[in-house]
Amino acid sequence: KAGVTQTPRYLIKTRGQQVTLSCSPISGHRSVSWYQQTPGQGLQFLFEYFSETQRNKGNFPGRFSGRQFSNSRSEMNVSTLELGDSALYLCASSSSRGANTGELFFGEGSRLTVL
Amino acid sequence: DAKTTQPPSMDCAEGRAANLPCNHSTISGNEYVYWYRQIHSQGPQYIIHGLKNNETNEMASLIITEDRKSSTLILPHATLRDTAVYYCIVRVNNAGNMLTFGGGTRLMVKP
Numbered sequence: 001k002a003g004v005t006q007t008p009r010y011l012i013k014t015r016g017q018q019v020t021l022s023c024s025p026i027s028g029h030r031s032v033s034w035y036q037q038t039p040g041q042g043l044q045f046l047f048e049y050f051s052e053t054q055r056n057k058g059n060f061p062g063r064f065s066g067r068q069f070s071n072s073r074s075e076m077n078v079s080t081l082e083l084g085d086s087a088l089y090l091c092a093s094s095s096s097r098g099a100n101t102g103e104l105f106f107g108e109g110s111r112l113t114v115l
Numbered sequence: 116d117a118k119t120t121q122p123p124s125m126d127c128a129e130g131r132a133a134n135l136p137c138n139h140s141t142i143s144g145n146e147y148v149y150w151y152r153q154i155h156s157q158g159p160q161y162i163i164h165g166l167k168n169n170e171t172n173e174m175a176s177l178i179i180t181e182d183r184k185s186s187t188l189i190l191p192h193a194t195l196r197d198t199a200v201y202y203c204i205v206r207v208n209n210a211g212n213m214l215t216f217g218g219g220t221r222l223m224v225k226p
Contacts, residue, residue, distance in 0.1 A: 004158070033212035043159070043202075043216035056213045090158050094212055102149050102204075104212055106158025 002027065004107035006091050012113045018079040021110045025072050025093030031055075032074040033104070034066060037088040046089075049074055078112075086114045119203045124221040127197075133190040135220050137203030140184040145207050148179060149214070150188045152199040159202065159216075162188065193224045 005024040013019050025032050033048035033056075045058040049068035066076040072093075078085055088111050092104040120138040127133040139148065149164040163170055163177045165186075170177045176189040190197055202219040 031212050035216075042218060043214075045213050045215065048212040050211065055211050058213075092158070092212055102147065102164055102206060102208070102210070102214065103161050104159075104214065106160070108156075108158050 004091055004093050004105050006089075006107040006110050008110055009108065010111050010113075012115060013081050014115050015081055015083060017081050018077060019081060019112060020075055020077045021089055021091075021112075023074045023076075023091030023093075023107060025074070025091075026105055029093035029095050029105070030072050031094045031096070032068055032072060033092045033094075034074070034076050035090040035092065035106075036060075037090060037109070038084075038086070043090070046076065081114045083114050086112060088112075119205055119217050121201075121203050121217065121220045123218060124223070126223050126225055127190075127193045129195060129224055129226050130192055133188075133193040133197065133222060133224070135188040135190075135201050135203075135222065136185065137188070138185045139203070139205045142183050142205050143207075146205050147208055148177065148183075148186045149204040149206065150175070150177065151202045151204065151214075151216075152197075153202070153219070154196075154199040162201075193222075195224050195226065198222060198224045 007022045031050045034046040037043045048056040052068045063079045068074045088109040090109045092106045094104045150162040151159040153159045165177045179186045200219040
């Protein structure tokens with residue numbers, strides 16, 4: 001069974017640009033969430049989607065947005081990039097049971113560098 | 116969600132048991148204890164979770180004190196591949212995919 005797939009794995013952008021990251025969950029998983037990991041702030045929850053609806057949102061500015069498609073694949077977008085957005089962006093998926101029990105499966109992440 | 120306190124780092128000899136403590140003195144009755152780990156350059160990996168009874172799976176054992184104010188994750192025979200940051204998380208069940216990660220414990224398994 002394939003794991004959570006995130007693309008691209010690495011990317012470099014400049015300030016002011018926007019970026020879109022993609023996440024394909026484990027087959028059959030309908031819950032997808034996104035996390036940001038930085039050396040200073042650690043792992044922080046961005047948002048969660050279930051059946052194309054945003055279910056929870058973390059404390060991030062509106063420049064951070066996401067969506068989920070009918071096949072459960074998800075994308076997140078960051079507009080007007082700032083230097084502080086440089087981070088590892090992690091996607092996690094779970095089954096309906098896993099979403100209740102906290103058993104999440106994480107991808108390897110997309111490492112974004114903003115210059 | 117209740118806050119957790121973990122030592123920032125620990126060492127363990129290869130082949131010995133690694134005992135990672137976590138303090139969660141403000142845990143509520145409906146909050147579970149979860150453990151995840153993150154090996155360098157990878158996404159976090161779920162290990163185990165429990166409410167009040169001790170739990171064991173193929174990866175580890177979770178010991179929760181009777182008052183539930185602290186817990187210990189036990190890796191019975193640590194290997195070099197267990198070198199990682201271990202996160203103790205407390206949250207209610209049915210909370211979807213939202214986890215609040217703290218600083219974790221950086222476990223170094225040494226030969």
